[in-house]
Amino acid sequence: xxxxxxxxxxxxxxxxxxxxxxxxxxxxxxxxxxxxxxxxxxxxxxxxxxxxxxxxxxxxxxxxxxxxxxxxxxxxxxxxxxxxxxxxxxxxxxxxxxxxxxxxxxxxxxxxxxxxxxxxxxxxxxxxxxxxxxxxxxxxxxxxxxxxxxxxxxxxxxxxxxxxxxxxxxxxxxxxxxxxxxxxxxxxxxxxxxxxxxxxxxxxxxxxxxxxxxxxxxxxxxxxxxxxxxxxxxxxxxxxxxxxxxxxxxxxxxxxxxxxxxxxxxxxxxxxxxxxxxxxxxxxxxxxxxxxxxxxxxxxxxxxxxxxxxxxxxxxxxxxxxxxxxxxxxxxxxxxxxxxxxxxxxxxxxxxx
Numbered sequence: 001x002x003x004x005x006x007x008x009x010x011x012x013x014x015x016x017x018x019x020x021x022x023x024x025x026x027x028x029x030x031x032x033x034x035x036x037x038x039x040x041x042x043x044x045x046x047x048x049x050x051x052x053x054x055x056x057x058x059x060x061x062x063x064x065x066x067x068x069x070x071x072x073x074x075x076x077x078x079x080x081x082x083x084x085x086x087x088x089x090x091x092x093x094x095x096x097x098x099x100x101x102x103x104x105x106x107x108x109x110x111x112x113x114x115x116x117x118x119x120x121x122x123x124x125x126x127x128x129x130x131x132x133x134x135x136x137x138x139x140x141x142x143x144x145x146x147x148x149x150x151x152x153x154x155x156x157x158x159x160x161x162x163x164x165x166x167x168x169x170x171x172x173x174x175x176x177x178x179x180x181x182x183x184x185x186x187x188x189x190x191x192x193x194x195x196x197x198x199x200x201x202x203x204x205x206x207x208x209x210x211x212x213x214x215x216x217x218x219x220x221x222x223x224x225x226x227x228x229x230x231x232x233x234x235x236x237x238x239x240x241x242x243x244x245x246x247x248x249x250x251x252x253x254x255x256x257x258x259x260x261x262x263x264x265x266x267x268x269x270x271x272x273x274x275x276x277x278x279x280x281x282x283x284x285x286x287x288x289x290x291x292x293x294x295x296x297x298x299x300x301x302x303x304x305x306x307x308x309x310x311x312x313x314x315x316x317x318x319x320x321x322x323x324x325x326x327x328x329x330x331x332x333x334x335x336x337x338x339x340x341x342x343x344x345x346x347x348x349x350x351x352x353x
Contacts, residue, residue: 032084034063034107040115043103049120050094056105056115057087063107064088069119071101092119097168098145099190121145122194123187125171131311132201132235132270132348135177138164139200141185146171148190154183155195161185181205181353199313203235207266207351209254209330212236221255221329223294224248234272234309234347242344244276244334251285251294253331254349262322266351269321270313273332275306276342280334284314286321287329294333302332304344313352 041058048054062085067076074097078090088105098121102114122145129140139161147168152161157180161173171187185196208215212235213228220226222242229241242252273282284300291297300319302312321327332344 032062032080033060034109034111035060035085036109036111038105038107038111038113040105040113043115043117046116047118047120048092049122050092050096052092053089054092054103054117055087055089056103058113059086061085061088061105061107061113063109064105065108066104066106068104068106069093069096069101069117070104070114071097071099071119076103097121098148120191121189122191123149123171123189124194125185125187125196125198128198128200130235131198131313132203132206132350133175134203135175137175137235139173139175141171141173141187142169143171144169145189145191146187149187150190151186151188153186153188154178154180154200155186156180156183175200178202179205201270201350201352203348203350205353207263208349209351210240210346210349212238214254216260217256217258218254219256221331222252223250224252226252229345232274232345234274236347239274239345239347240349242332242346244337244342244344246337246339246341249296249333249335251331251333252344253285253329255329257328259326259328261326263351266353267316268313268352269316269319269330269350270311270352271349272309272311272347273302273304274309274345274347275304276337276344277340278306280304280306280337280342280344282332282334282344284319285329285331285333286319286327288322288324288327289320290323293329293331297333309347316351 038060039058043056064083067090074093076090076093082089096119098119100118103117104114106112124143125141126143146166152173159176159178161175164172182199182201186193209218225243227241230238233239281301283298285293287293
């Protein structure tokens with residue numbers, strides 16, 4: 001028993017020694033000497049985007065207490081353990097503003113060193129309030145690095161959108177009059193230009209099934225209660241209100257009883273839909289599709305989140321709306337709903353080249 005106790009005491013003593021050594025090492029590193037004349041020799045890299053690791057070398061660099069990117073006074077957090085008399089390692093903050101500026105390092109004596117740096121902060125667009133437009137339409141772009149945007153051009157054209165307002169995270173633009181069917185946006189700020197991944201559709205050149213009203217000979221072709229409604233709209237003032245009664249498997253949508261001949265020049269069906277009270281899956285159906293209209297065809301499902309507008313743009317090769325030739329019906333059918341009556345709102349139902 002005595003031998004076991006002695007071994008335990010020995011191990012505890014070793015552990016205490018290790019912790020003491022580690023503590024001293026950390027103390028020595030965090031208390032690196034501050035100089036009244038710090039000197040920066042080299043920063044690598046000299047140009048980078050947010051979250052990039054930077055290494056500054058020089059003399060008298062110890063004891064730093066703050067690092068600030070001076071365009072907007074954006075602080076960069078850093079670990080004092082990575083600060084020695086001859087080097088300091090830190091990251092470009094992801095909130096740093098773009099462009100040429102100084103990084104200002106201050107030590108515990110109040111002495112500073114300034115290092116020129118160029119933050120790469122290209123404009124980023126994550127979402128848009130709408131992907132359809134006509135001349136004068138205002139679109140809200142949400143993303144990052146948008147406060148210093150100087151121009152927004154439709155890709156492949158010289159047409160520029162008007163900048164209405166801007167912040168770092170949001171850009172409001174007014175779309176110009178153009179002849180193109182659709183285009184991405186080329187957005188330029190102080191760092192440079194970026195072409196969006198999002199594509200924006202010119203409604204004037206689309207084939208309209210429903211926008212603010214029925215178009216091109218289409219009318220209400222629903223099995224359930226449906227109508228043109230001013231309750232909600234994504235574009236304009238009205239949408240197509242599609243009701244689905246509890247316990248029914250039904251399809252609501254549009255019909256042109258004269259028929260629409262195949263139109264191979266159109267590449268997509270797109271539309272906005274405002275969801276019902278809970279998440280649902282709807283299925284796109286058409287009388288000229290391989291399975292016909294309705295008929296429990298689940299080959300093209302769309303997941304519709306509750307209570308929000310969601311944009312869909314589906315290739316015509318997937319839909320096969322004209323597989324059997326002339327199309328007379330296009331709709332959206334649902335299994336149920338089982339718990340209660342539900343309503344969806346559709347807007348800008350169009351074919352896009």
